[in-house]
Amino acid sequence: MHTFPxxxxxxxxxxxxxxxxxxxxxxxxxxxxxxxxxxxxGGLGGLPPHVGAVLGVAHGHCSQATYVTSLExxxxxxxxxxxxxxxxxxxxxxxxxxxxxxxSGELDLVQGSLPTMIRYVEGSxxxxxxxxxxxxxxxxx
Numbered sequence: 001m002h003t004f005p006x007x008x009x010x011x012x013x014x015x016x017x018x019x020x021x022x023x024x025x026x027x028x029x030x031x032x033x034x035x036x037x038x039x040x041x042g043g044l045g046g047l048p049p050h051v052g053a054v055l056g057v058a059h060g061h062c063s064q065a066t067y068v069t070s071l072e073x074x075x076x077x078x079x080x081x082x083x084x085x086x087x088x089x090x091x092x093x094x095x096x097x098x099x100x101x102x103x104s105g106e107l108d109l110v111q112g113s114l115p116t117m118i119r120y121v122e123g124s125x126x127x128x129x130x131x132x133x134x135x136x137x138x139x140x141x
Contacts (some may be wrong), residue, residue, distance in 0.1 A: 001137040004092070005039055006089035006102030007067040009134060010053040014065035016133040017055070024060035031058055032116055033078025038071055040084045044098060045139035050074070050082075055127075089138055092131045098124045 002009035008135040017023055037091070038052035050071040056064035068074050071082070081098075087106050099121045102114060103109035109117065117124060 001135045004089075004136045004138055005047075005051045005053065009136065010065045010067040012134045013053060013131055014055070014062045016130040017062040017065075017127060019055070019133070020130045023123060023130055026060070026126050027057065027120060027123035028060040029110055030060065030120055033112075034076070035127075036068070036074035036077035036080045037088070037114075038080060039070075039088050040082060042084065043071045044085050047139070055107040075111060077101075079110070079117065080110045082108045082110050083089055085139070092136065094128070094132060095118065098128050 002012050033058050034054055036052055036054045038050055041047040041049060041051060042048065048069045051069050052072055052074050054066045054068055054077050055062050074080050081102070081105060087096065087101065091098055091101060096106065099105060099118060102109050102117060
């Protein structure tokens with residue numbers, strides 16, 4: 001089990017993305033830059049206010065996944081998606097579609113182009129599907 005979020009979870013996520021054939025196919029043309037998934041923790045579990053994963057994704061492959069502990073570090077990515085811990089848990093659990101979450105404002109695309117993300121809707125969904133493959137232990141309030 002990997003605690004979400006953590007360095008171990010982030011690395012296991014990179015592996016899951018690379019093992020996802022559907023992601024590879026859906027994102028084979030993605031060359032728009034890295035994607036950061038940022039969690040607003042509210043101090044949950046003693047975590048910093050913002051933590052997350054910056055995914056070095058291109059052409060259906062994740063070459064690196066870096067665990068970050070600040071929003072500023074995440075903003076090195078071309079696309080930055082921010083939400084609170086409970087929203088990210090709903091996304092990972094499959095209760096909230098990532099694109100629907102961006103359109104509703106539950107997931108805040110603070111950097112990057114929403115039309116580009118929508119064009120790669122299946123790739124976004126497969127990133128979430130990959131997250132579900134990681135044995136995850138969620139921090140309890």
